[in-house]
């Protein structure tokens with residue numbers, strides 16, 4: 001191995017744990033530390049030999065880390081951690097509040113540029129791999145339309161919303177694409193689809209003792225923003241069933257671009273993900289982009305960047321010549 | 329429009345004609361000329377206003393063309409035209425003899441570097457978009473396996489081979505993925521598949537008068553290299569049916585990467601193309617890469633490059649800020 005890229009993890013939630021697994025699959029990388037806002041003794045790394053530090057230690061470890069992967073939440077953590085650590089480290093994060101990306105980019109870009117760091121924001125699958133396919137699809141078929149479908153997948157935010165309904169003891173929510181809409185889009189037609197026509201929602205709910213099932217169902221399906229614009233099915237199950245059948249954080253979806261290159265000829269491009277674990281896949285993406293960030297920084301590309309700025313070859317541990325010979 | 333990219337086409341076959349349509353769909357580009365080895369009066373451009381030149385004129389037009397797209401055949405034309413024109417122009421081609429790519433890269437790289445030109449080789453869909461997905465799939469899921477399936481699609485080379493069989497008046501050949509193999513791969517299993525298990529071949533043949541159908545069928549299905557390793561079906565049709573039902577150059581296929589991020593969790597990535605016209609889609613890809621080559625050249629990246637060296641954002645007419653705001 002020519003050089004080991006020294007990776008550190010800031011934040012030990014789902015992504016942080018997924019990163020431990022992902023780094024172990026990449027022989028050109030080593031995990032040099034996990035940093036958390038919680039006391040180190042509360043963090044149990046997968047490999048007991050991995051050092052765990054309080055996050056404050058990051059101000060002193062700049063010589064020991066090539067790329068710091070930020071695993072904080074997009075809502076509260078990254079808006080503060082992103083700019084702070086981009087001043088000290090090359091960073092990668094998975095910031096996914098789509099509407100705030102331009103602002104977030106600017107707040108990370110400035111400290112990164114000022115300190116000759118490279119900070120890649122919003123990697124993962126959406127934003128991330130799906131975004132790349134939206135851009136390439138549009139560039140290849142300018143006379144066309146792009147559709148993003150999500151699911152079948154467990155939605156964290158919607159599951160949380162169901163759990164807050166009075167009478168609910170436990171719950172998960174799955175987002176599912178509507179088959180008729182998908183078939184239409186795949187055919188190369190370019191339908192205009194409403195929110196309700198694209199996705200449906202399915203909940204699996206454990207009731208509290210004595211709760212009224214009909215009241216709970218009504219409260220869920222009429223919930224503004226979360227469910228009122230969708231066709232929602234509510235299934236009542238036992239706590240055992242919830243624990244047994246619904247713990248996997250499955251997700252996925254697809255980006256479809258269809259367009260015409262001439263009046264007679266329709267072309268359809270589809271990028272699909274079927275993820276057994278959303279956070280483990282997202283972490284695998286973050287790791288590949290950490291490799292790219294390491295290289296971009298050595299090439300002198302400082303400041304904030306996104307997946308749109310990264311050539312595919314930079315994601316691979318193989319050399320350009322190997323890639324041309326083996327995979328082109 | 330800030331600046332128009334001036335594109336020229338060298339070679340007016342299927343791709344050359346597809347390029348005329350593709351350039352017309354991109355308002356930031358203009359087609360400044362078609363260059364052919366045949367006499368200009370034999371070439372009929374889609375837009376009668378498009379200038380047509382003898383290919384020898386290319387030695388004098390270097391100031392009028394930003395990117396020259398080479399549409400010659402990979403076997404005979406590009407090995408000579410690629411290096412020759414990379415000394416004079418920024419170029420894009422679709423060289424698709426996979427085994428010879430490293431050699432071809434080297435022969436184009438030298439004149440391009442010596443003359444501060446950027447020459448992108450082997451764009452299209454395979455090599456091209458499929459190659460990108462092979463590289464990214466492997467980088468995201470290092471513990472996994474990659475499968476490329478082609479079809480349903482009309483294969484030019486195999487159709488030509490059938491037409492050379494004595495007794496055949498006309499023919500087309502379709503390559504089709506074997507459904508059982510595809511389903512297995514999509515499930516996340518990582519099967520080892522033989523050539524026969526992955527694809528089958530289907531021929532539609534018009535017999536010459538008096539030809540023996542059984543002899544023709546036998547000659548086709550046992551043909552070495554082309555058919556003997558596959559399960560091949562031969563259908564006999566009329567000349568009218570051939571003309572009516574089999575003129576579209578449909579093609580496509582998919583690249584599937586499946587892998588594990590942990591023992592419990594399988595992830596599947598699939599990139600699929602369903603192309604109403606293989607040459608028109610390929611030409612659309614070449615045009616998007618012409619935009620990227622134009623920009624790379626302005627950025628000072630000289631020499632031969634491939635799709636692996638091109639960041640997705642460079643393919644789009646939109647600015648980086650627009651892409652972040654609209655598509656990330």
Ligand SMILES: NC(=O)c1ccc[n+]([C@@H]2O[C@H](COP(=O)([O-])OP(=O)(O)OC[C@H]3O[C@@H](n4cnc5c(N)ncnc54)[C@H](OP(=O)(O)O)[C@@H]3O)[C@@H](O)[C@H]2O)c1
Nearest residue numbers: 011012013014015036037071072073074094124125126127
């Ligand atoms: N782009 C994409 O495709 C994509 C996909 C998935 C997720 N994401 C983004 O990634 C972000 C992080 O996702 P996640 O699933 O890893 O979130 P998470 O599990 O809630 O973790 C977020 C942070 O919360 C803290 N935390 C975790 N477990 C805790 C506990 N038991 N008690 C107290 N604090 C705890 C951790 O920080 P400390 O260790 O510092 O306490 C961690 O970094 C999400 O906000 C989402 O925006 C993006």
Ligand SMILES: NC(=O)c1ccc[n+]([C@@H]2O[C@H](COP(=O)([O-])OP(=O)(O)OC[C@H]3O[C@@H](n4cnc5c(N)ncnc54)[C@H](OP(=O)(O)O)[C@@H]3O)[C@@H](O)[C@H]2O)c1
Nearest residue numbers: 339340341342343364365399400401402422452453454455
């Ligand atoms: N990477 C990919 O995904 C991909 C996909 C499709 C094709 N390709 C590649 O693209 C190459 C070109 O494909 P194509 O379908 O455009 O090939 P084609 O139609 O056979 O054209 C090749 C060249 O032959 C000459 N030609 C065309 N029609 C002619 C005619 N009627 N009489 C005499 N000469 C004629 C043209 O040069 P002049 O005008 O100079 O005579 C033209 O540039 C193929 O070799 C293949 O390798 C790659």
